[in-house]
Amino acid sequence: xxxxxxxxxxxxxxxxxxxxxxxxxxxxxxxxxxxxxxxxxxxxxxxxxxxxxxxxxxxxxxxxxxxxxxxxxxxxxxxxxxxxxxxxxxxxxxxxxxxxxxxxxxxxxxxxxxxxxxxxxxxxxxxxxxxxxxxxxxxxxxxxxxxxxxxxxxxxxxxxxxxxxxxxxxxxxxxxxxxxxxxxxxxxxxxxxxxxxxxxxxxxxxxxxxxxxxxxxxxxxxxxxxxxxxxxxxxxxxxxxxxxxxxxxxxxxxxxxxxxxxxxxxxxxxxxxxxxxxxxxxxxxxxxxxxxxxxxxxxxxxxxxxxxxxxxxxxxxxxxxxxxxxxxxxxxxxxxxxxxxxxxxxxxxxxxxx
Numbered sequence: 001x002x003x004x005x006x007x008x009x010x011x012x013x014x015x016x017x018x019x020x021x022x023x024x025x026x027x028x029x030x031x032x033x034x035x036x037x038x039x040x041x042x043x044x045x046x047x048x049x050x051x052x053x054x055x056x057x058x059x060x061x062x063x064x065x066x067x068x069x070x071x072x073x074x075x076x077x078x079x080x081x082x083x084x085x086x087x088x089x090x091x092x093x094x095x096x097x098x099x100x101x102x103x104x105x106x107x108x109x110x111x112x113x114x115x116x117x118x119x120x121x122x123x124x125x126x127x128x129x130x131x132x133x134x135x136x137x138x139x140x141x142x143x144x145x146x147x148x149x150x151x152x153x154x155x156x157x158x159x160x161x162x163x164x165x166x167x168x169x170x171x172x173x174x175x176x177x178x179x180x181x182x183x184x185x186x187x188x189x190x191x192x193x194x195x196x197x198x199x200x201x202x203x204x205x206x207x208x209x210x211x212x213x214x215x216x217x218x219x220x221x222x223x224x225x226x227x228x229x230x231x232x233x234x235x236x237x238x239x240x241x242x243x244x245x246x247x248x249x250x251x252x253x254x255x256x257x258x259x260x261x262x263x264x265x266x267x268x269x270x271x272x273x274x275x276x277x278x279x280x281x282x283x284x285x286x287x288x289x290x291x292x293x294x295x296x297x298x299x300x301x302x303x304x305x306x307x308x309x310x311x312x313x314x315x316x317x318x319x320x321x322x323x324x325x326x327x328x329x330x331x332x333x334x335x336x337x338x339x340x341x342x343x344x345x346x347x348x349x350x351x352x353x354x
Contacts, residue, residue, distance in 0.1 A: 009024060009117060009120065009121035009124075009341070016113050016114070017113065018113050018116075020113075021113045021116045021117050021120075024117060024120065025093075025096060025120060028092060028096075028120070028124060028128070029089040029092045029093065030089075032088055032089070032092050032129070032132050032133050033085040033086070033088040033089040033092070034085060035088070035133055039133055039134065040134050041134045041135065041136070042133070042134070045136055046084055048065065048073065049073060049076075049077065049084055049087050050082070050084065052070075052073055052074065052077055054074050054077035054078045055074060055078060065137060066137060066173075066174055066175055066176055066177060067174050068171060068173075068174025068175040069136075069137045069140070069174070069175045069176070071174075072094075072140070072175070073087070076090050088133075091132055091136055091139070091140065092128075092132045094140060094143070095128070095131065095132055095139055095140060095143045096120065096123070096128075098140075098143035098144060098146065098147050099119065099123055099143060099146065099316075100116065100119070101147060101150075102143075102146045102147045102149075102150040102317075103115065103119055103317075103320070105147070105150035105151060106150055106280060106317070114324070115320075115324055118320060118323060118324055118327070119316070119320045121341055122316050122319050122320055122323075122340075122341065123316050125340070125341040126313075126315060126316050126319075127139075127142075127309065127313055127316065131309075137175050137176045138175075138176045138178065138179075138309075140172075140175045140176075141172040141173070141175040141176035141178070141179040141182070142172075142179075142182065142309065142310060142313055144168050144169075144171050144172035144175065144179075145168070145169065145172045145179055145182040145183070145185065145186065145310065146313065146314075147168050148165045148166075148168035148169045148172065148186060149185060149186050149189045151164050151165040151168065152165035152186055152189070152190055153186075153189040153190050153280070153283060154190075155190070165186075169183060169186070178307050178310075179310070181307050181310050182310030182311070184290075184310075184311075185287045185290075185291075185310055185311050185314070188283070188286050188287045188290055189283050189284075189286075189287060192282075192283055192286040192287075193279075193282075194279055194282035194283075195282070195286075197271060197272075200271045200285070200289070201271065203289055203293075204264075204267050204268055204271065204289070206293075207264060207267065207289070207292045207293055207296050208264055210293075210296035210297065211260060211264055211296050211299065215296065215297070216296060216297055216298060216299045216301075219297065260295065260299055263292060263295070263312060263315070264292065266315060266319075266340075267288065267289060267292055270285055270288070270315075270318050270319075270322065271285075273321075273322055274322070274325070274326050275325045275326065277321065280321075281318065281321050284314045284317050284318045284321070285318060287311050287314045288311065288312060288314050288315050288318060290311055291308045291309075291310070291311025291312040291314070292308075292311075292312070294308045294311065295308045295312070319337075319340060323336075323337050
């Protein structure tokens with residue numbers, strides 16, 4: 001079904017009818033809202049929604065989910081009552097709405113049908129299935145931080161823009177505590193500049209070397225005893241949920257996942273865009289390369305590397321900018337776009353079918 005949706009998405013890129021674009025979004029919603037309970041993490045979220053007494057906010061203390069996500073679920077249950085499938089669909093619409101709003105902030109206008117389908121396809125091929133069907137809280141937090149970045153990246157901000165950006169960051173934190181890491185991406189977006197091609201190649205070569213020499217497993221093995229001995233300092237603090245990631249230090253091993261291989265070579269690919277790009281493209285690229293570097297340092301512990309998605313998610317906008325100028329005019333780039341989308345779907349299936 002996911003492959004079929006990806007194929008339909010690719011074919012509809014050349015459509016100019018908005019009804020088809022919204023129909024495609026509806027199909028993604030149907031696919032995710034009717035997923036099997038065997039999909040990882042679906043059961044806990046389903047049980048949470050089912051047991052929740054809508055409007056009874058005293059229950060915020062009863063569950064380990066962050067308060068923002070609980071409040072969001074309260075609202076969804078007030079609207080949809082006991083309809084679990086509609087709740088799952090609402091999460092998809094929330095994330096897609098934020099992604100499209102973010103794109104509109106960057107371009108200064110709402111995405112037309114072509115850009116809507118192109119961005120929708122890339123989002124679901126890269127992160128959409130994973131963060132709308134499995135890691136729901138982090139998915140909304142990432143979307144909120146992307147929206148915040150679109151507001152705060154400009155050097156001159158009005159008071160309204162500043163408050164909006166900060167509000168989105170705080171809201172993201174109430175959905176998932178790990179979003180504090182993603183704030184670093186906002187700093188890079190705001191202050192980083194375009195580097196020379198040679199500089200990007202040098203950084204890429206360093207990242208490539210770190211990945212393929214197994215530096216991560218050596219480094220983490222060296223420091224894990226110290227970190228584990230002091231991790232108790234997080235207990236009974238706001239950040240105690242990060243203890244989950246610290247426990248993963250007990251399972252250090254040299255791994256080179258398919259996803260990592262794709263992301264590293266995608267970085268090399270993105271250094272050479274087919275047309276002249278704006279400064280914004282290179283700000284996204286700086287965030288992406290930072291995410292690759294951090295992933296190279298922590299890829300020996302899978303769950304620690306996962307938090308780098310707060311940076312790697314910018315690859316969706318990078319590929320969107322890369323392809324939107326050429327994919328409808330040059331057949332080879334359309335074929336390349338299809339290949340990129342399908343290669344990422346393979347990663348999604350590898351996670352879901354562990």
